[in-house]
Amino acid sequence: MNNRKIFNVIILCVIIFIFLQIHFIYLLCFSKIQRVYSSQEENISAHKFSESEKNIRPDFVETILKKQEKHTNFYFAGPDSPQQIALTFDDGPSYKYTPVILDILEEYDVKATFFMLGKQIKKYPDLAARAAQKGHLIGNHTYSHERMKNLSSQEILDKEIEPTGKLIKKYTGQKTNLIRPPYGDIKEIQINFLSEKGYYIINWSLDLRDWDSCYNKPKIMLDRTAKYIHSGAILLLHDGGGDRSLTVEVLPDLIEFLRENNYVFVTVNELIEEINR
Numbered sequence: 702m703n704n705r706k707i708f709n710v711i712i713l714c715v716i717i718f719i720f721l722q723i724h725f726i727y728l729l730c731f732s733k734i735q736r737v738y739s740s741q742e743e744n745i746s747a748h749k750f751s752e753s754e755k756n757i758r759p760d761f762v763e764t765i766l767k768k769q770e771k772h773t774n775f776y777f778a779g780p781d782s783p784q785q786i787a788l789t790f791d792d793g794p795s796y797k798y799t800p801v802i803l804d805i806l807e808e809y810d811v812k813a814t815f816f817m818l819g820k821q822i823k824k825y826p827d828l829a830a831r832a833a834q835k836g837h838l839i840g841n842h843t844y845s846h847e848r849m850k851n852l853s854s855q856e857i858l859d860k861e862i863e864p865t866g867k868l869i870k871k872y873t874g875q876k877t878n879l880i881r882p883p884y885g886d887i888k889e890i891q892i893n894f895l896s897e898k899g900y901y902i903i904n905w906s907l908d909l910r911d912w913d914s915c916y917n918k919p920k921i922m923l924d925r926t927a928k929y930i931h932s933g934a935i936l937l938l939h940d941g942g943g944d945r946s947l948t949v950e951v952l953p954d955l956i957e958f959l960r961e962n963n964y965v966f967v968t969v970n971e972l973i974e975e976i977n978r
């Protein structure tokens with residue numbers, strides 16, 4: 702083999718090696734993206750419906766209410782009548798988005814419910830206080846956003862719920878009995894444990910998917926709302942936990958659209974009267 706041939710073989714080997722590396726990196730990233738995406742799908746298991754259920758609004762609501770009926774203190778939605786709905790914002794307060802969202806809500810005179818994280822209240826106590834001063838309801842979204850299924854019921858109470866409840870009381874003056882589990886994910890035994898302690902678990906019936914970059918375009922979010930909105934709906938949005946610029950962008954149009962369709966905005970405790978008894 703002359704030098705020229707050896708050189709060609711080396712070049713070929715280098716090209717094959719680079720190709721394999723790129724292929725390997727691609728596979729690694731792609732499978733990671735898939736895993737992240739599927740875990741987000743799992744996260745919304747609490748309000749995930751089959752394709753056939755998705756397209757028929759009465760079944761969709763019916764399914765929620767059936768799940769809800771099994772428990773006394775567990776809600777996905779409020780009653781069918783009157784035509785009231787509750788906007789809920791999770792994972793805040795956040796420095797960047799909570800103030801803007803509060804301003805929009807004030808401009809439209811809408812009262813919402815903020816399920817706050819203890820660790821975020823600790824960072825931004827003034828924002829938690831401001832949300833309460835503006836007349837919004839504050840709920841407990843745990844301290845650290847750890848999945849409840851990784852914790853025992855007692856750990857959830859001691860490490861997540863009570864410390865956050867104390868921070869909410871300290872900075873907002875509100876004594877909340879409302880819990881939203883991270884990802885809406887909670888075990889039956891944990892629902893029973895927490896409801897025995899006097900808490901109410903509040904999930905949602907309409908996820909605007911502002912957490913999901915595949916779905917969080919304003920038009921898609923508005924289309925989802927038009928398709929799935931119903932009286933008694935609890936809408937899931939986020940004011941923290943990531944880039945929420947599209948949530949901010951869609952919010953005025955969302956409020957206007959729902960008002961045009963005669964929906965009245967209330968807080969979760971106004972939507973579900975049983976909570977106040």
Ligand SMILES: [Zn+2]
Pocket residue numbers: 791792842846883884942
């Ligand atoms: Zn959350």
